[in-house]
Amino acid sequence: MSQLEIKNLHVSIGDKEILKGLSLTINQGEIHAIMGPNGTGKSTLAYTLMGHPNYTVTSGEVIFKGQNVLELEPDERSRAGIFLAFQYPVAIPGVTVANFLRSALNARRRAANPDDKGMPIPEFRKMLKEKMDTLKMDHAFAGRYLNDGFSGGEKKRAEILQMAALKPEIAILDETDSGLDIDALRIVSEGVNALAGPDLGVLVITHYQRLLNYIKPNFVHIMLDGRIVESGGPDLALHLEEHGYDWVREKYDGVPEG
Amino acid sequence: MQEKPKVSVTRTRRDSAAREFPFTADSIPAGGLKDVRAKAWDAFLKFSMPITTDEAWRRTDLRLLPASDFMIPSEDAFQDLPAVPEQLLQPLTGEQHGGQITLLPGGSRVELDPDLVSKGVIFTDIRTAEREHADLLHRLAGTIVKPEDGKFAALATALAGNGVLLYVPKNVQVETPLHSVLWGPGVDLAHFSHLIVYVEDGASVTYVHEAASPNETGHAMHAGIVEIHVGKDANLRFVELQSWGRHVWNFSHERAHVERGGNLDWIFGAVGSRLTKNFSDLDLAGEGAQGRMSGFYFTDGTQHLDHDTQQNHLAPHTTSDLLFKGALKGKSRSVWQGMIYVAPGAQKTDGYQANRNLVLDDQARADSIPGLEILADDVRCTHGATVGKLEQEPLFYLKSRGIPQADAERLVVEGFFDPIMQRIPFEGVRERFQQAIKDKLAG
Numbered sequence: 041m042s043q044l045e046i047k048n049l050h051v052s053i054g055d056k057e058i059l060k061g062l063s064l065t066i067n068q069g070e071i072h073a074i075m076g077p078n079g080t081g082k083s084t085l086a087y088t089l090m091g092h093p094n095y096t097v098t099s100g101e102v103i104f105k106g107q108n109v110l111e112l113e114p115d116e117r118s119r120a121g122i123f124l125a126f127q128y129p130v131a132i133p134g135v136t137v138a139n140f141l142r143s144a145l146n147a148r149r150r151a152a153n154p155d156d157k158g159m160p161i162p163e164f165r166k167m168l169k170e171k172m173d174t175l176k177m178d179h180a181f182a183g184r185y186l187n188d189g190f191s192g193g194e195k196k197r198a199e200i201l202q203m204a205a206l207k208p209e210i211a212i213l214d215e216t217d218s219g220l221d222i223d224a225l226r227i228v229s230e231g232v233n234a235l236a237g238p239d240l241g242v243l244v245i246t247h248y249q250r251l252l253n254y255i256k257p258n259f260v261h262i263m264l265d266g267r268i269v270e271s272g273g274p275d276l277a278l279h280l281e282e283h284g285y286d287w288v289r290e291k292y293d294g295v296p297e298g
Numbered sequence: 299m300q301e302k303p304k305v306s307v308t309r310t311r312r313d314s315a316a317r318e319f320p321f322t323a324d325s326i327p328a329g330g331l332k333d334v335r336a337k338a339w340d341a342f343l344k345f346s347m348p349i350t351t352d353e354a355w356r357r358t359d360l361r362l363l364p365a366s367d368f369m370i371p372s373e374d375a376f377q378d379l380p381a382v383p384e385q386l387l388q389p390l391t392g393e394q395h396g397g398q399i400t401l402l403p404g405g406s407r408v409e410l411d412p413d414l415v416s417k418g419v420i421f422t423d424i425r426t427a428e429r430e431h432a433d434l435l436h437r438l439a440g441t442i443v444k445p446e447d448g449k450f451a452a453l454a455t456a457l458a459g460n461g462v463l464l465y466v467p468k469n470v471q472v473e474t475p476l477h478s479v480l481w482g483p484g485v486d487l488a489h490f491s492h493l494i495v496y497v498e499d500g501a502s503v504t505y506v507h508e509a510a511s512p513n514e515t516g517h518a519m520h521a522g523i524v525e526i527h528v529g530k531d532a533n534l535r536f537v538e539l540q541s542w543g544r545h546v547w548n549f550s551h552e553r554a555h556v557e558r559g560g561n562l563d564w565i566f567g568a569v570g571s572r573l574t575k576n577f578s579d580l581d582l583a584g585e586g587a588q589g590r591m592s593g594f595y596f597t598d599g600t601q602h603l604d605h606d607t608q609q610n611h612l613a614p615h616t617t618s619d620l621l622f623k624g625a626l627k628g629k630s631r632s633v634w635q636g637m638i639y640v641a642p643g644a645q646k647t648d649g650y651q652a653n654r655n656l657v658l659d660d661q662a663r664a665d666s667i668p669g670l671e672i673l674a675d676d677v678r679c680t681h682g683a684t685v686g687k688l689e690q691e692p693l694f695y696l697k698s699r700g701i702p703q704a705d706a707e708r709l710v711v712e713g714f715f716d717p718i719m720q721r722i723p724f725e726g727v728r729e730r731f732q733q734a735i736k737d738k739l740a741g
Contacts, residue, residue, distance in 0.1 A: 090698050093690065118700035130695040134713025143709060144699040151700075185713070202699060 042068045042105050042121060042209045044089075044241060049100035051081075051088045058084040060266035061100070068209055069238040073252055073277060074245045076263035077285045082245045083127060085263075086214040090124040091117055104210065118144075119151050123208030125199040127215040131187040137198065138168060138182040141205050148206075171204040175231045192219030193228075200231040210241045217251035229254030249281035264292050317347055319365045319453070319488075327459040329428035334440045338455035341445035345452060354448075357633045357665055358575050358604040363547055364517050368488035370457065371403030375484070379403060380512055382481040389477065390506050390726035391537070396474030397421040401460040401491060402481055417470050419503075424461035424492055435463055438494050442525035443551045448577070450549035454490045454521040461492035464505060468529075472503040480509040485516030485545065493524045495534065499557070502533035506727075509548075510541040510570065517545055517572075524552035528560035530584065535563045537727055542570035544599065551577045558584030558613070565722055566593040566622075568603055569734045579608040582616035582647075592721040593622030594731050596738045597630035597662070604633040611640040611647040611677070620651040623718045625711055626662035627738060637669040640677050649679040656714045657687050658707075708739050 044066045051059035058081045066072050076082055088095045089102060091114035102109040109117055132140065142164055149156040168182055175197050187195055196216055203211055213232065217225055232255050236242060244255055252260075252274070260277045262270040264285075269292045270276065280288075326335045347365070348355040382400055389395055397410035399421065406423040414421070420431055427435045445452035462478050482489040497503055509520065520542065528534045534554075542548050548571040556562050568574060580589040589609070597603050609618040624632050638649040655664035666683035688710060696706035712735060719728050 090694075092694055113703070114694060114697040115700050115702050115706075118698055124698055126695070126698075130691045132692050132696065132710065132713055134716030135709050140696070140699075140709065143696075143701055143705060147700045147702060147705060185716075206699065 042241070044122070044210045045103040046089075047101050047103070049085075049088070049102065050098045051084055052096045052098055053084070053094060057098070058266055059088065062263075062267055064261065064268060066210060066241040066243055068241045070259065071236060071242040071244065071255065071257045072259045072261065073257035074243065074261045074263050074268070075247070075249070075277060075280055078247065080263050081266040082263055083214055086124055086127075086212050086245055089117075089122065089212055090114055115147065118206070119148050121209035123203050123206060123211045125196070125203060125211065125213045125216050127218060129187045129190075129195045129199055131185070131189075133185050133188050135186050136183050137186050137201075140186045141168065141202065144202070144206060167205065171201055174204070174234060175201055176227055177201065193221065193224035196220055196224065196228050197231070200228055204231065204235055209239065210243070211235075212243045212245065214245045215247065216244070217246055217248065225251065226254060249277050252277045262288055264288055317363070317365050319368065321370065321453075321457060321488075325370055325457055327457070329425065330432035330436055331428060331439055334436065335456045338440065338445035338452045342449060342452035342456055345449035348449060354577075354606060355575070358573065358602065363519070367486050367517060368519055369486055371484065371487050371489070373404045375404035375487075376402035376481075379483040382479060386479050386481070386508060386510055388726075389475065390730065391475040391504055391724040394474060395477045396472055397476045399423055399462055399478040400481060401462070401478065403484055403487060403489065406460060411474065414472060418467040419470060419472060420463055420465035421476050422463055424463060425459065427463040431463065431465075434465060435494070438463075438496055438525065438527070439492070442527060442553045442555050443523040447551050450521040450575075451523055451551035454492060454523045454551070458490035458492035458522070460490060462494065462507070464493075464495045464503070466497045466501040466503045468498040469500040470498075471501065475504040475506060477505075478507045480507070480520075480522075482509065482511040482518065482520055482542070482546070483514070485514050485518055487518050489518070489520040491520065491522035493522070495524070495526045495536065497528050497532040497534045499529035500531050501529065504535040506537040506539070508539040508541060510539075511543040511546060513543040514545050517547065518543070519547040519549070521549045524550065526552070526554035526562070528554065528556040528562050528587075530557045531559040532557070533561045535565075535723070537565045537724065538567070539727075539730065540566075540568040540570055540574065542574075544570070544572055544601070546571045548574040548576075550575075553579040553581060554589065555581045555583055556587040556589055559586045560584065560588070562589040563723075564589065564591045565727065566591070566595075566605070567727070567731055567734070568593070568595040568605070569738065571601065571603070573602045573604075575604045575606070577606045577608075579610060580618055581610045581612060582618060583612050585613045586615045587613065588617045589619070590721070591618070591620040591622075592718055593620075593624075594715065594718050595622070595624040595632060596626075596734055597624070597632055598627035598738050598741060599630060600628065601630040603631075605635075607634070607636040607651070609636070609638045609649055609651060611638070611644045611649055614643065614645045614647065616644060617648045618650065621718060621721065622653045623655070623715055624664065625656040625658060625714065625735075625738070626664055627658045629659075629661045631663045631665075633665045633667075634683075635667040635669070636681070637671060638679050638681065640672040640674045640679065642673045644674045645676040647674065647677045647679070649677070650681070652682040653684075654714070655685045656711065657685060658711070704739070708736065711735055711739060
């Protein structure tokens, strides 16, 4: 069983420390939610786990399948089984969804076998259509330029489509609910739930409890000022919805930085 | 982009005597164009070598051009030079050619489908045309591109023994594409070419011309002119590919004259040469004439490509649409300078020009200079010019899906060029450009 183990992670952007000793272990088959107010470092955690070059890890480690993830390039992390659904997916003008996804799948095949000729096109098309159907996406979507002119809902659906096609072992969903109306939220959540199971560990990063009505977490963590300060079961999220973050701030404000 | 400080070096500058071409009036080929050539020769003698204080040459410096070293290839010179690669002779548009011309140093080969001959289509090399179609050739040569257009235009008109005459009679539709290759191997050689494309009223044809050579050590040059006439309601699709070796100094003057209701789809692909200075003018001379110009270029190393385009709206209701896109690597440089001109009275014209550049290395530089000169009051003209870099966020996004850095860069570059590919109706040409992107990125 794969496990993502984050140990005492410290991360800076430039001179500013954002993550200040974050530890968390996610097993395959588990759904974790990280909640917290804005500016507390949730997206920094997501980007750091994926290896964005703007984030500097100053100490700590991230272990996945016996490897130190922090030593891997972003593409190597992806091929190892880590997936990040972006809060703000990037437009790639001139590159279609289909062309992009085929490149991503073929990169996996070639990493496993340098002589691989790539996925046969009919097989790829069939797979893509099936995945699009489960996400209630028009097949014409495959021919559109990736994230270029997509609505908020289309972007998030495209992220889940990629997740479905790439079959990660650990998926990080960064504010996947932001910018979604209730119908889109339901479709995206159903897409995630369809993929969830014993082979997938999920880390849901969210500001609001709303998403957790659709994607039921096993564990809920509260993040504040670059650290996880409270962990519990699903009831912790409900408590947050009722009482907001103020009690957390009061409880932990002024705690010396460690 | 920041201008580098100008450095003036006067002492190492070659003296002007060494920089003149060694050609004389004796270099003028004999044949039916003798008087046209003689006139062009006189014009040539009046031009001095372009220098960077000449407006059109401000960004392209010829001080290192070893003009005095160049010789004109002797008759049959090609027999002792590398042969034209077979792949250059393959069809790029459609299954097979209606005709093919190979222009070689000191020689040429011509093939044309007998069916087209019987329809009155002429597709032959200039030498043959001077013998067999002397009157027609004489009537057309030097009328669209004039010796007065510039030193290299005059030189090519005077000395080009190689070239193509394509003539499509009235209302003849040529279904199979025509293809010519100018193959210019060898060093210290000056290659000259003269293409004349005359599509009569109501006729249509697709023509692909490629200029190419191997990479060699030393220098070579090419000066060419391209004269295009698209008659009333006629249709020409013209693809020009430039794959000169890295040692070639390449100069060309091209002009297309489009009559009422005529349509020109003009595609440029440039990946070769040490230095290129190209003038391409589109004259929309008759009401309702349309022209589309699509340019693809990719430079690397120390290549310098300078494309100067003019879209001249000379009649009402004319439409022009220009898109040039280029990527640059290494210390290479590109220049695109474009002008939309709308003549007085050319009302209801629609002109568009855009130049987009993707600079892949810090030391590469793209200059993009759009221009409008509008002398009519009821027109729609828009233009845009951009110089951008490969951005980090798209690359990170692609890498986060498992795509390695090099492949991610290739995808972004291919995506950048996609709008040009969308304008090219020939799969073979698109594949050539795709291959060029792969080769340039890998090189």
